Amino acid sequence: MTKTSHYFLLLLAAVSLAACTSTVVRKPAQADRPPAARPGTPPPPAGSVAVVKRGDTLYGIAFRNGLDVREVAAWNGIGPPYTIYPGQRLRLSPRAGARATPSTTAGATPRRAVSPGTSAGTGPRTPAATAGSPASATPRPTRPPATQGTTPPLPTPPAQPVASNFDWRWPAQGSLLNRFVAGEPTRQGIDIGGESGAPVQAAADGVVVYSGSGLVGYGELIIVKHNDAWLSAYGHNRARLVNEGAIVKAGQQIAVMGRTGAPREMLHFEIRHNGRPVDPMLYLPRR
Structure with missing residues (x-):
């Protein structure tokens, strides 16, 4: 074999190897695309x-x-x-550069629920020990020194619900199917199972600010405004009995239970404070 033929065979082998190892680029299929927005989606990004x-x-x-x-x-x-x-x-x-509104000001301390007989932000206090008292003379147990370069984390106090000052009522009778899960887009309220045609009632006094079916995932939906900060929502109804602007009282029937936008007859119920969902079970009475 001549030197020229030898070089030719090496070149042919290199071209064949490159063809075998080339990367195939395909367009993403429909299943690869991100799902559409779902109820409870976090607030949109800046500029939306x-x-x-x-x-x-x-x-x-x-x-x-x-x-x-x-x-x-x-x-x-x-x-x-x-x-x-x-x-x-x-x-x-x-x-960009606009000042934050009062409800979203960074670092603001939210109002918290206060137990009867106590003042907001206070709790049981321990009397300070006076000089020379037995308490001050009692030696305290020493803790083992922390590992160098690490700081023991402080315990996080449990979150307390924001006081609403409303006498909330259950909006429907039936079994509890799903509970609120913070941060879960499809669990921003509770689902109450029942029979088709069962009454859906206002959970507190207010005015209807939305009555329609334009919000994807909620079916026939009613939103009641209780004051500037608090709303409640009632979804998947078979029929809506009140229009926007109607003044409703706690316990008044506002809809008929159904399954619009749901796999079975149920009521999806939410409570929102300043637009953000909160756990309804923290406000509804025990039953």
């Missing part, structure tokens, strides 16, 4: 915008995005009664 569709309300848009309606109104220069129009573009975050 919502385009108003026919039937939308500012309360519905804020609820869908986990925001306080007062924040959305302030970011877009909208005053009460929060009228919006189809095609309108709404900011879902403050402008």
Whole structure:
């Protein structure tokens, strides 16, 4: 074999090896794409915008995005009664450099539930030992020194519910199917199982600020505003019995239980404080 033929065979082998090891690039299939937004999705990132569709309300848009309606109104220069129009573009975050609204100010200390007979932020106190008293003379047990370079973590106190000052009622009779799970997008409330046609009642006095089926995943939905900070939501109804603007009383029937947007007859119930879901079981009476 000549030297030229030898070089030719080596070149042919190198080309064949490169063809075998080339990387195949494919377009992502439908299953590879991220799922669509689901109920309870965390607040949108900075710069997000919502385009108003026919039937939308500012309360519905804020609820869908986990925001306080007062924040959305302030970011877009909208005053009460929060009228919006189809095609309108709404900011879902403050402008860069804008001051935070009172409900989202960083470092703010939330109000907490206070037990009867105690003052907010206080607890049982231990009398200070006086000089010369037996307590001050008793030697304290010494702790073993911490390992150099490490600091023992401080225990985290359990979170307490924010005081609502409402006499909440159960919105429906039935078995508890699912409970609230913080941070879980599909578990931002509780699910109460029941029979189709069972009454759904307002959990507290308020005014209806949303009555429709435009929020994906909630079916026929009603949202009741109790004050500027507190809302309650009632989803998967078979029929809605109240319209937006209606004033309702605690215990008043506002809907009929169904399964719109759900695998079975149930009521999905949420309580939100400043637009953020809280655990309804911390507020509903035991039964």
